[in-house]
Amino acid sequence: MKTWTKTININAPIESIWQLLNGSLSDLQKIMPQVIENKPIKITEEVVGSVYRQKYKEGKRIEEYDVKTLNYTNELDKKILKVGFTLANMFEITAYYELNKINETETSFTYTVTNNSLKWFGKLFLLFASDKIVVEFLERVKKVAEAQY
Incomplete structure:
Protein backbone atom coordinates (compact mmCIF):
# COMPACT_ATOMS: atom_id res chain seq x y z
CA MET A 1 0.00 0.00 0.00
CA LYS A 2 1.19 3.49 -0.77
CA THR A 3 0.00 6.76 0.76
CA TRP A 4 0.54 10.36 -0.32
CA THR A 5 -0.44 13.42 1.74
CA LYS A 6 -0.10 17.04 0.67
CA THR A 7 -1.46 20.32 2.05
CA ILE A 8 -1.97 23.64 0.29
CA ASN A 9 -3.45 26.99 1.35
CA ILE A 10 -6.14 28.33 -0.95
CA ASN A 11 -7.26 31.96 -1.13
CA ALA A 12 -10.96 31.16 -1.15
CA PRO A 13 -13.63 30.61 1.53
CA ILE A 14 -14.03 27.09 2.89
CA GLU A 15 -17.61 26.80 1.52
CA SER A 16 -16.62 27.50 -2.09
CA ILE A 17 -13.92 24.80 -2.01
CA TRP A 18 -16.32 22.37 -0.29
CA GLN A 19 -18.81 22.95 -3.12
CA LEU A 20 -16.22 21.68 -5.62
CA LEU A 21 -15.67 18.48 -3.62
CA ASN A 22 -19.20 17.83 -2.39
CA GLY A 23 -21.44 19.52 -4.95
CA SER A 24 -23.01 18.67 -8.28
CA LEU A 25 -21.43 16.72 -11.14
CA SER A 26 -20.64 20.00 -12.92
CA ASP A 27 -18.85 21.30 -9.79
CA LEU A 28 -16.91 18.04 -9.49
CA GLN A 29 -15.92 18.16 -13.17
CA LYS A 30 -14.24 21.54 -12.63
CA ILE A 31 -11.58 19.77 -10.56
CA MET A 32 -11.95 16.22 -11.96
CA PRO A 33 -12.72 16.70 -15.67
CA GLN A 34 -12.41 12.97 -16.45
CA VAL A 35 -15.44 12.12 -14.25
CA ILE A 36 -18.31 11.89 -16.73
CA GLU A 37 -21.01 10.51 -14.42
CA ASN A 38 -21.68 10.49 -10.66
CA LYS A 39 -25.08 8.86 -9.98
CA PRO A 40 -26.36 8.18 -6.47
CA SER A 50 -23.72 6.57 0.72
CA VAL A 51 -22.68 5.06 -2.61
CA TYR A 52 -22.30 6.76 -6.00
CA ARG A 53 -21.70 5.02 -9.34
CA GLN A 54 -18.98 7.00 -11.03
CA LYS A 55 -17.76 6.83 -14.62
CA TYR A 56 -14.27 8.03 -15.40
CA LYS A 57 -12.89 8.54 -18.91
CA GLU A 58 -9.20 7.83 -19.49
CA GLY A 59 -8.42 8.32 -23.18
CA LYS A 60 -11.03 6.26 -25.06
CA ARG A 61 -11.61 3.87 -22.16
CA ILE A 62 -14.38 4.41 -19.60
CA GLU A 63 -14.02 2.90 -16.13
CA GLU A 64 -17.08 2.45 -13.92
CA TYR A 65 -16.88 1.93 -10.17
CA ASP A 66 -18.85 2.52 -6.98
CA VAL A 67 -17.59 5.25 -4.67
CA LYS A 68 -18.52 4.77 -1.02
CA THR A 69 -18.50 7.62 1.51
CA LEU A 70 -16.37 6.47 4.46
CA ASN A 71 -16.14 9.66 6.53
CA TYR A 72 -18.06 12.93 6.40
CA THR A 73 -17.86 16.08 8.52
CA ASN A 74 -19.52 19.35 7.55
CA GLU A 75 -18.84 21.99 10.22
CA LEU A 76 -18.33 25.74 9.78
CA ASP A 77 -14.54 25.64 10.31
CA LYS A 78 -13.74 22.07 9.28
CA LYS A 79 -14.97 19.81 6.50
CA ILE A 80 -13.93 16.21 5.81
CA LEU A 81 -14.86 13.85 3.01
CA LYS A 82 -13.30 10.40 2.70
CA VAL A 83 -14.32 8.08 -0.11
CA GLY A 84 -13.19 4.65 -1.21
CA PHE A 85 -13.49 2.62 -4.39
CA THR A 86 -11.96 -0.29 -6.29
CA LEU A 87 -10.53 0.58 -9.68
CA ALA A 88 -10.54 -2.06 -12.45
CA ASN A 89 -10.47 -4.89 -9.86
CA MET A 90 -6.80 -3.98 -9.41
CA PHE A 91 -6.52 -1.16 -6.89
CA GLU A 92 -8.37 -0.23 -3.71
CA ILE A 93 -8.19 3.53 -3.46
CA THR A 94 -9.22 5.95 -0.73
CA ALA A 95 -9.27 9.71 -1.12
CA TYR A 96 -9.39 11.90 2.00
CA TYR A 97 -10.15 15.60 1.67
CA GLU A 98 -9.86 17.88 4.70
CA LEU A 99 -10.63 21.58 4.66
CA ASN A 100 -9.77 23.84 7.60
CA LYS A 101 -10.87 27.46 7.71
CA ILE A 102 -7.94 29.81 8.32
CA ASN A 103 -10.09 32.94 8.01
CA GLU A 104 -13.02 34.16 5.92
CA THR A 105 -11.03 34.14 2.67
CA GLU A 106 -8.35 31.47 3.22
CA THR A 107 -8.59 27.71 3.66
CA SER A 108 -6.09 24.95 4.29
CA PHE A 109 -6.71 21.91 2.06
CA THR A 110 -5.16 18.53 2.88
CA TYR A 111 -5.47 15.70 0.39
CA THR A 112 -4.47 12.13 1.26
CA VAL A 113 -4.63 9.22 -1.17
CA THR A 114 -4.00 5.58 -0.38
CA ASN A 115 -3.57 3.02 -3.11
CA ASN A 116 -3.54 -0.68 -2.30
CA SER A 117 -2.80 -3.12 -5.11
CA LEU A 118 -4.99 -6.22 -5.28
CA LYS A 119 -2.63 -7.92 -7.78
CA TRP A 120 1.09 -8.68 -7.50
CA PHE A 121 2.03 -6.75 -10.67
CA GLY A 122 0.20 -3.70 -9.34
CA LYS A 123 2.59 -3.67 -6.39
CA LEU A 124 5.44 -3.18 -8.87
CA PHE A 125 3.58 -0.26 -10.41
CA LEU A 126 3.15 1.35 -6.98
CA LEU A 127 6.88 1.05 -6.24
CA PHE A 128 7.55 3.62 -8.94
CA ALA A 129 4.49 5.82 -8.43
CA SER A 130 5.20 9.41 -7.41
CA ASP A 131 3.13 12.14 -5.77
CA LYS A 132 2.83 14.01 -9.09
CA ILE A 133 -0.91 13.34 -9.51
CA VAL A 134 -1.61 14.44 -5.91
CA VAL A 135 0.32 17.70 -6.39
CA GLU A 136 -1.41 18.38 -9.73
CA PHE A 137 -4.83 17.79 -8.15
CA LEU A 138 -4.12 20.21 -5.29
CA GLU A 139 -2.93 22.86 -7.73
CA ARG A 140 -6.05 22.35 -9.91
CA VAL A 141 -8.38 22.76 -6.90
CA LYS A 142 -6.48 25.90 -5.84
CA LYS A 143 -6.61 27.38 -9.35
CA VAL A 144 -10.35 26.68 -9.84
CA ALA A 145 -11.38 27.81 -6.34
CA GLU A 146 -9.36 31.05 -6.51
CA ALA A 147 -10.63 31.83 -10.05
CA GLN A 148 -14.26 31.33 -8.93
CA TYR A 149 -13.75 33.43 -5.82
Missing part, protein backbone atom coordinates in the same frame (compact mmCIF):
# COMPACT_ATOMS: atom_id res chain seq x y z
CA ILE A 41 -26.97 4.46 -5.85
CA LYS A 42 -27.59 4.55 -2.10
CA ILE A 43 -27.97 7.72 -0.01
CA THR A 44 -27.88 7.59 3.78
CA GLU A 45 -29.14 10.29 6.13
CA GLU A 46 -25.76 10.62 7.86
CA VAL A 47 -23.97 10.61 4.43
CA VAL A 48 -21.44 7.97 5.59
CA GLY A 49 -22.33 4.76 3.77
